[in-house]
Amino acid sequence: MRDSLSVARDAIDEMDDDALIVAIADGSRIALHVLYERHAPWLVIRLRRRCSDPTIIHDAVQDTFVAVWQGASRYEGSGAVAAWIWGIGVRRLVGQFRKTNKANFLPLFDSDQPGMNPSQQVIDLASAEELVLERVEHGDLAHAINRLSPELRLVVQATVLDGLTTREAGRLLGIPAGTVKTRMMRAKQEMRSALT
Amino acid sequence: MNGNIEITGVTKTYGKTLVLDDVSVKIGPGVTGMLGPNGAGKTTLLRIMATVLAPDSGSVRFDDTTPTSPKALHDIRSNLGYAPQEPGFYPNFTVFDFIDYVAILKEMDDRRARHDEVRRVISLVGLDDVAHRAIRKLSGGMRRRTAVAQALLGSPSFLLLDEPTAGLDPEQRLRFRSLLSQRDDHQAVVLATHQTEDVTALCQNVVVVDQGKVGFNGTPVELASSAEGRVWVSKGADNTAVLTWMDGTGRHRHIGNPPPGAELVEPTLEDGYLLLMGRDSRVETEAVA
Amino acid sequence: MNDQPSFEPPEWHVSPRLMRDYVALKIDMARSASVEQHLLSCPNCQVALSSFVYADVSSAANLDALWLDVIDAVDRPSSGLVGSTLRLLGVSDHVARLIAAAPAMHLSWIASVVLVLGFAISYAMRPYGSDALLLVLAPLIPLAGIGTAYGLGNDRLYELTKVSPLSSSRVFLYRSLAVLCTATPLTLTAALIMRLDGLEAMGWLLPSLGLVGLTLALSTWVQPLIAAISVGTTWIILVVGVWARSARFEGIALETTVIFQPTGQIAFAVVALVAAVLFIGRLGHLDTPVDSHRGAW
Numbered sequence A: 001m002r003d004s005l006s007v008a009r010d011a012i013d014e015m016d017d018d019a020l021i022v023a024i025a026d027g028s029r030i031a032l033h034v035l036y037e038r039h040a041p042w043l044v045i046r047l048r049r050r051c052s053d054p055t056i057i058h059d060a061v062q063d064t065f066v067a068v069w070q071g072a073s074r075y076e077g078s079g080a081v082a083a084w085i086w087g088i089g090v091r092r093l094v095g096q097f098r099k100t101n102k103a104n105f106l107p108l109f110d111s112d113q114p115g116m117n118p119s120q121q122v123i124d125l126a127s128a129e130e131l132v133l134e135r136v137e138h139g140d141l142a143h144a145i146n147r148l149s150p151e152l153r154l155v156v157q158a159t160v161l162d163g164l165t166t167r168e169a170g171r172l173l174g175i176p177a178g179t180v181k182t183r184m185m186r187a188k189q190e191m192r193s194a195l196t
Numbered sequence B: 001m002n003g004n005i006e007i008t009g010v011t012k013t014y015g016k017t018l019v020l021d022d023v024s025v026k027i028g029p030g031v032t033g034m035l036g037p038n039g040a041g042k043t044t045l046l047r048i049m050a051t052v053l054a055p056d057s058g059s060v061r062f063d064d065t066t067p068t069s070p071k072a073l074h075d076i077r078s079n080l081g082y083a084p085q086e087p088g089f090y091p092n093f094t095v096f097d098f099i100d101y102v103a104i105l106k107e108m109d110d111r112r113a114r115h116d117e118v119r120r121v122i123s124l125v126g127l128d129d130v131a132h133r134a135i136r137k138l139s140g141g142m143r144r145r146t147a148v149a150q151a152l153l154g155s156p157s158f159l160l161l162d163e164p165t166a167g168l169d170p171e172q173r174l175r176f177r178s179l180l181s182q183r184d185d186h187q188a189v190v191l192a193t194h195q196t197e198d199v200t201a202l203c204q205n206v207v208v209v210d211q212g213k214v215g216f217n218g219t220p221v222e223l224a225s226s227a228e229g230r231v232w233v234s235k236g237a238d239n240t241a242v243l244t245w246m247d248g249t250g251r252h253r254h255i256g257n258p259p260p261g262a263e264l265v266e267p268t269l270e271d272g273y274l275l276l277m278g279r280d281s282r283v284e285t286e287a288v289a
Numbered sequence C: 001m002n003d004q005p006s007f008e009p010p011e012w013h014v015s016p017r018l019m020r021d022y023v024a025l026k027i028d029m030a031r032s033a034s035v036e037q038h039l040l041s042c043p044n045c046q047v048a049l050s051s052f053v054y055a056d057v058s059s060a061a062n063l064d065a066l067w068l069d070v071i072d073a074v075d076r077p078s079s080g081l082v083g084s085t086l087r088l089l090g091v092s093d094h095v096a097r098l099i100a101a102a103p104a105m106h107l108s109w110i111a112s113v114v115l116v117l118g119f120a121i122s123y124a125m126r127p128y129g130s131d132a133l134l135l136v137l138a139p140l141i142p143l144a145g146i147g148t149a150y151g152l153g154n155d156r157l158y159e160l161t162k163v164s165p166l167s168s169s170r171v172f173l174y175r176s177l178a179v180l181c182t183a184t185p186l187t188l189t190a191a192l193i194m195r196l197d198g199l200e201a202m203g204w205l206l207p208s209l210g211l212v213g214l215t216l217a218l219s220t221w222v223q224p225l226i227a228a229i230s231v232g233t234t235w236i237i238l239v240v241g242v243w244a245r246s247a248r249f250e251g252i253a254l255e256t257t258v259i260f261q262p263t264g265q266i267a268f269a270v271v272a273l274v275a276a277v278l279f280i281g282r283l284g285h286l287d288t289p290v291d292s293h294r295g296a297w
Helices: A003-013 A017-025 A029-048 A054-074 A081-100 A118-135 A138-147 A150-161 A166-173 A177-195 B042-049 B070-078 B095-105 B111-124 B140-152 B170-180 B196-202 B220-225 B269-278 C016-023 C029-041 C043-055 C057-075 C080-088 C093-100 C103-125 C132-137 C140-149 C158-163 C168-193 C198-202 C205-218 C224-246 C262-286
Strands: B005-014 B017-027 B030-035 B057-062 B080-083 B158-162 B188-193 B205-210 B213-218 B231-234 B243-246 B252-255
Touching: A003 A029, A017 A029, A017 A054, A017 A081, A029 A054, A029 A081, A029 C029, A029 C043, A029 C057, A054 A081, A054 C057, A081 A166, A081 C029, A138 A150, A138 A177, A138 C029, A150 A166, A150 A177, A150 C029, A166 A177, B005 B042, B017 B042, B017 B057, B017 B205, B017 B213, B030 B042, B030 B196, B042 B158, B042 B188, B070 B080, B080 B140, B080 C158, B095 B111, B095 B140, B095 C093, B095 C158, B111 B140, B111 C057, B111 C093, B140 B158, B140 B170, B170 B196, B188 B196, B196 B269, B205 B220, B205 B269, B213 B220, B213 B269, B220 B269, B243 B269, B252 B269, C016 C029, C016 C043, C029 C043, C043 C057, C080 C093, C080 C103, C093 C103, C093 C168, C103 C132, C103 C140, C103 C168, C132 C140, C132 C168, C132 C224, C140 C168, C140 C205, C140 C224, C158 C168, C168 C205, C168 C262, C205 C224, C205 C262
Parallel strands: B030 B188, B030 B205, B080 B158, B158 B188
Antiparallel strands: B005 B017, B005 B057, B205 B213, B231 B252, B243 B252
8 A cells, every 4th residue: 555655655755854844834744743753743842841641642632733734835844843843832731721721730740749859860960961051051941941840930931931921831831821920020039049 | 245246137218229138147246347438328227236227128136136116226335335437526526525425325424434444445445645635636647546546445245336447547447456355255246348358357257248248248358268279470460360460579369260271379368259259250450459 | 142152072872771861851951952952963973863753663663654744734735815714704714715716717707707897997987877788797707707617628528527526517506606696796786886776786686596497407508608698698688688778769778678577577576486496407518428528518
């Protein structure tokens, strides 16, 4: 069954993300599939850290790739395609909460659970943080983030790392936008004092 | 359904023209090539088999069912895929719309299951990437594949394809062959064509239709061997032959009654076909070229 | 965030172990943030994560199922105005597609809307204008639709419809009903706009049903287009003939002729009924193979 397709599929497999988007804008469903296979896994995993309901994640990811299909012709090509997909994905996730009016049960990070070995974490951390937090006094910032209480940390994640607005973050976390603001302020304070 | 089609004494006239003259032929599972020049009556026979057209006399039986009652008609049509030579398309239809529409006509009422099946046949003919293009904007070869795709819906026991390879380039033709080789054992595929290569490459059986009559019914090997001892090659032309043409090596290939001492060669299916047609000296120049 | 770092960061990728912990939600936020930021810009690590996730049977199955839902949403044909309207009225999805797919249906709908608007406008333009136009033309509107809705020469998918298990008669019936259900309320609206009273307002209805019945019944013998043209022509000849005879005396309006009086109306009701019975009885003829190459259907 795949046989007759293999020729076209191989050529598309070779394409980089930008070329895929162009092909998708031109109506290529195979290109959409290739893009999906590249980006759906990390998107699903990343969303799983923001929501513990698999059906909501399922719908959000589905919406995301449908939006990619429909919006490919309007893609302007600034920055990585993955960042564009994430921007759509996280907003679709927020949209799911607006639509269903459900409360978001957020998954806990393992560090919040008892029985973890803190020193183990610190060792692993040393390599991972280098890349992203390179421009800051990274080790300390990482500690500062991890030391925040779960509520504050989620607000930091939603607004700083995921790029959501205060209102969107509120929807995702199931709290009023005002609370997002105050928590963000408290988080900043705590991090500042941890870093000095 | 076991994929047996039995045509008995089918006659059809259009006005005063006799198109099919008492045609009787049995077709079993596997791929059967219906070979004949244009205008031989292949399309008419196929349309009668597809229950579009009623014969003036005679009947077509599918396994144990003849299309006499509404229920029998329904049973047969439920197991039938038919790709006309030029199926009409609504001008605004995309490939997906069109095949989905035919799937509705095939009574696939559950939307999701139907769309999954539509996707399956679109993939089979390799049209995934143009699924949402308007059919009128597609090339002839793509249209032909669209026509074939709709016939594959629901994996019917009887698949009737009218000139499915016409207008396909060599690569598409190859794909089409690999597609047909994936059918299951009980499926009867009837392939109307005027190209002997299709038959050589694909068919377990061949029925030659000429001037409304069945001129041959057997295997491709049998058709080829019907020209056994009748095909020879020589350096120059030979006027005694029924047919003569120059082959790729620059030698002349002849079909007919060989003169004594002629260099006989192994006949091909095409030789057998040409000899069959040449007997009435009605061979189209196109077929010889 | 966008400005380039002033130094080249060391080449760093998500280690298999970190990847595994990340996928299992087993790392803290600072590290997961690093992984996530890195993934956005590193195709290598995206591929590594993909193969890691797809290697797990159940998550691969989930991703495949999710893909089928994505492509299903992508493939969902837009139903268009007519299709959406039908669905809104409770017509099931596939029936709506059978009705709305044929371009002839759109044409006949547009035609009925235009004609009915025409009535209303002609009335508005000529306050003392005759209502005859409506009475004569209204019954012809559904005929035009039925004549073009299906059949050889009208429907490009005629041949494929014929060989399909879903009977051609059902397609024909659905489309005829759709035409009738559009034309009748529209004409009624026009009649109300024109403020016709009593028989004058409704005088076209029973003849209309009668003509539709006749066209449908006749369509079991000949092409619907031929049936519609024959019935339509007969209607015009009948109306004009009757009118001409009674109009020898100056000033007899069309609506006072026998056709629009109770006798005529009852006659058309009977015609409609008989034709309907005949049509239903002969419906199966639309599904059998046709006899001749082009002529009948």
